[in-house]
Amino acid sequence: MKGEPRGSRMLGRHRGVVLSTASTVVFFGLIVLFVARAPGTPLIRQRFFDWAHLKDAFPSVASGFLLNIRIMFTAEAMILVLALLLAIVRSLPGPVFFPFRLVTIAYVDLFRGIPLILVLFLIGFGVPALSLPGISGYDVVTYGIVSLVLVYSAYVAEVYRAGIDSVHESQTAAARSLGLSRWKALRFVVLPQAIRRVVPPLLNDFIGLQKDTALVSVIGPIEAARQAENYGSQTFNFAGYVVAAFLFVVMTIPLARFVDYLLARGRRRRQAGGVR
Amino acid sequence: MSVGTENAVAIRLEGVHKSFGRLAVLRGIDLDVARHEVICLIGASGSGKSTMLRCINLLERIDAGRIEVDGEEITSEYVNANRVRRHVGIVFQAFNLFPHMTVLRNITLAPREVLGVRREAADAAARQLLERFGLESKETEYPDRLSGGQQQRVAIVRALAMNPDIMLLDEVTSALDPELVAEVLNVIRSLAEAGMTMVIATHEMGFARDIADRVCFLDAGVILEQGPPGAIFTAPQHERTSQFLQRIIEAGRL
Numbered sequence: 205m206k207g208e209p210r211g212s213r214m215l216g217r218h219r220g221v222v223l224s225t226a227s228t229v230v231f232f233g234l235i236v237l238f239v240a241r242a243p244g245t246p247l248i249r250q251r252f253f254d255w256a257h258l259k260d261a262f263p264s265v266a267s268g269f270l271l272n273i274r275i276m277f278t279a280e281a282m283i284l285v286l287a288l289l290l291a292i293v294r295s296l297p298g299p300v301f302f303p304f305r306l307v308t309i310a311y312v313d314l315f316r317g318i319p320l321i322l323v324l325f326l327i328g329f330g331v332p333a334l335s336l337p338g339i340s341g342y343d344v345v346t347y348g349i350v351s352l353v354l355v356y357s358a359y360v361a362e363v364y365r366a367g368i369d370s371v372h373e374s375q376t377a378a379a380r381s382l383g384l385s386r387w388k389a390l391r392f393v394v395l396p397q398a399i400r401r402v403v404p405p406l407l408n409d410f411i412g413l414q415k416d417t418a419l420v421s422v423i424g425p426i427e428a429a430r431q432a433e434n435y436g437s438q439t440f441n442f443a444g445y446v447v448a449a450f451l452f453v454v455m456t457i458p459l460a461r462f463v464d465y466l467l468a469r470g471r472r473r474r475q476a477g478g479v480r
Numbered sequence: 481m482s483v484g485t486e487n488a489v490a491i492r493l494e495g496v497h498k499s500f501g502r503l504a505v506l507r508g509i510d511l512d513v514a515r516h517e518v519i520c521l522i523g524a525s526g527s528g529k530s531t532m533l534r535c536i537n538l539l540e541r542i543d544a545g546r547i548e549v550d551g552e553e554i555t556s557e558y559v560n561a562n563r564v565r566r567h568v569g570i571v572f573q574a575f576n577l578f579p580h581m582t583v584l585r586n587i588t589l590a591p592r593e594v595l596g597v598r599r600e601a602a603d604a605a606a607r608q609l610l611e612r613f614g615l616e617s618k619e620t621e622y623p624d625r626l627s628g629g630q631q632q633r634v635a636i637v638r639a640l641a642m643n644p645d646i647m648l649l650d651e652v653t654s655a656l657d658p659e660l661v662a663e664v665l666n667v668i669r670s671l672a673e674a675g676m677t678m679v680i681a682t683h684e685m686g687f688a689r690d691i692a693d694r695v696c697f698l699d700a701g702v703i704l705e706q707g708p709p710g711a712i713f714t715a716p717q718h719e720r721t722s723q724f725l726q727r728i729i730e731a732g733r734l
Contacts, residue, residue, distance in 0.1 A: 374572065374574060374576045375576060375578065377534075377539050377572070377576065378572065378576035378577075378578070379578075379589075380539065380561075380562075380565065381537050381539060381565055381569070381570045381639075382565065382569075382589070382590035382594065382638070382639070382642060383562045383563070383565040383566040383590055383594040383595075383642060384562070384589075384590060384593060384594055385562055388593050388594075392578075392589060392593065393578055393589075396580050397578075397579065397580050400580065
C-alpha cells in the first residue's frame with residue numbers, strides 16, 4: 205500500500221476490511237436507529253411491510269408478474285427486429301431511398317415524442333373502437349405489446365443507428381473494394397461490429413421496457429401492478445405494491461449487473477487497444 | 481517496359497476530374513498502364529494519389545473523364561461496380577482489416593460471399609496465400625493481435641484472394657513503424673516479380689526507384705511528369721519535381 209514504508213500488504217488489506225466493516229455497521233446502524241424512532245414507522249411497517257399481507261398478496265401479484273414477463277419477451281423480440289429494420293433503412297444512402305429515410309425519421313420522431321401512456325390509450329382503446337375487421341379484434345395484451353413495440357422501436361432504432369454510424373467508413377470501403385455488395389458489406393462487416401458496440405445501451409433499454417410493461421395495465425391486462433392495485437383496494441394495504449416492486453427489482457438487477465460487466469469488458473478492450 | 485499496343489493496356493485514364501466540394505483534387509489525369517507494368521505515384525500529400533486509386537476502384541465517382549479497365553469503360557453509369565472490383569484489388573494505408581473476424585475469415589469472406597467459393601476451397605486457398613507470405617501461423621488470430629506489418633500483409637493477402645488482375649496500393653507502408661516497412665515492401669516486390677499489374681502510391685522513394693517501371697509525379701491533381709525511375713530521380717524536367725525530390729532528400733528518405 206502507498207505511504208506505508210514498512211507495512212506488509214496483508215496488513216493493509218486487513219485494515220481496509222476492518223475499516224469498511226466498521227463504517228458500514230455504524231452508518232446503517234444509525235439509519236436503522238433513526239428510522240425505528242421516527243413517528244410514522246409503525247404505520248409504514250403495517251401498511252407496506254406487514255409480513256402476513258406480503259405473503260397474502262404474493263401469489264396473485266406473482267401470477268400477474270408472469271404476464272409482465274410474457275409481454276416483455278414478446279415485445280423485446282419484436283422491437284429488436286423492427287428497430288434494426290428502421291435503422292438499416294435510415295442508413296441507406298442515395299436519392300432513391302430518400303422517401304424511405306423520411307418515413308423512418310418521421311416514425312422515430314413521432315413515437316419518441318408521444319408518451320407511452322398516450323400510445324397505450326390510442327392503441328388499446330382507440331383501435332378496438334374502430335371495429336375494423338383484421339385489426340380491432342385482438343385482446344388487450346396484444347394491444348399493449350403493440351404499443352410497447354411502437355414506442356421502444358423508435359428508441360432502439362436510434363441506438364442501432366448510433367452503432368452503425370460508429371463503424372468507420374473505411375470498413376465499408378474495404379468491404380466494397382473486395383466486391384461485396386452494399387447489403388453484404390452491411391451484413392458481414394458493419395452490423396456485427398455495430399451491434400457488438402451497442403449491446404450495453406440495448407440492454408439498458410431492455411431494463412426500461414421491463415418496467416414499462418407495468419404501464420400496460422392502464423388498458424386492462426391483469427399484470428403485476430394491476431394485481432397489486434386490486435389487493436390494495438380489497439385490503440387497504442400496500443403490501444401488494446411492495447411485492448410487485450420487489451419482483452421488478454429482482455428481475456432487473458441481474459440485467460443491470462450484466463450491463464456493468466459488458467461495459468467494463470468494453471473498457472478493458474479499448475485500453476488494450478483492441479476493438480474486437 | 482513499353483506502354484504498348486491497345487490490347488496490352490490494363491488501365492486507361494482519360495481526362496479524369498474529381499472534386500470534393502470546391503476542392504479540385506484531380507484536374508485532368510491521363511494515364512495508360514500496361515499489363516504487368518508497375519507504376520509508382522509520387523507527390524506531396526494532397527496531390528491526388530489516393531483519390532486517383534480510389535477512383536480506379538470506383539470507391540469515388542469521377543466528375544468528368546473516363547476510366548477503362550481491360551478495355552471496358554468502368555465509369556459508365558451502367559457498369560456494376562461489384563463486378564469491376566473483383567478484378568481490381570486495393571490495399572489501404574490503414575489496413576482496414578475487419579476487427580471482428582479472424583485472419584482466415586478476413587481473407588475468405590469475399591471469395592465465399594462474392595464468388596461463391598465453398599468454404600473448404602476458400603480456406604485452402606487462403607492458407608496457401610498465408611504460407612506464401614509467411615503468415616501461416618496467424619490464421620486464427622484477430623487483427624489486433626498482429627503487428628502493423630503483419631496486418632498489412634494480411635490485407636494484401638485478402639485482396640489477392642480474389643485473384644485480381646490489378647492491384648492498387650495506397651501508401652501501404654505509411655502507417656508502419658520503420659522496422660516493419662521492409663516485410664511489406666518485400667511482399668510487393670514478389671508480386672511485381674510475379675507479373676502483377678500494380679499502381680502504387682508511395683512515399684518510399686528508394687523502393688519506387690527499385691521496383692517501378694514508370695514513376696508519375698503528381699502535383700495539384702495532374703501528372704506533371706512521368707518516366708522511368710532513373711530519369712525522374714536523377715534528371716527531373718520540372719522545377720516542381722526537383723523541389724519535391726529535394727525535400728525528400730532533405731528528409732532523408734531517398
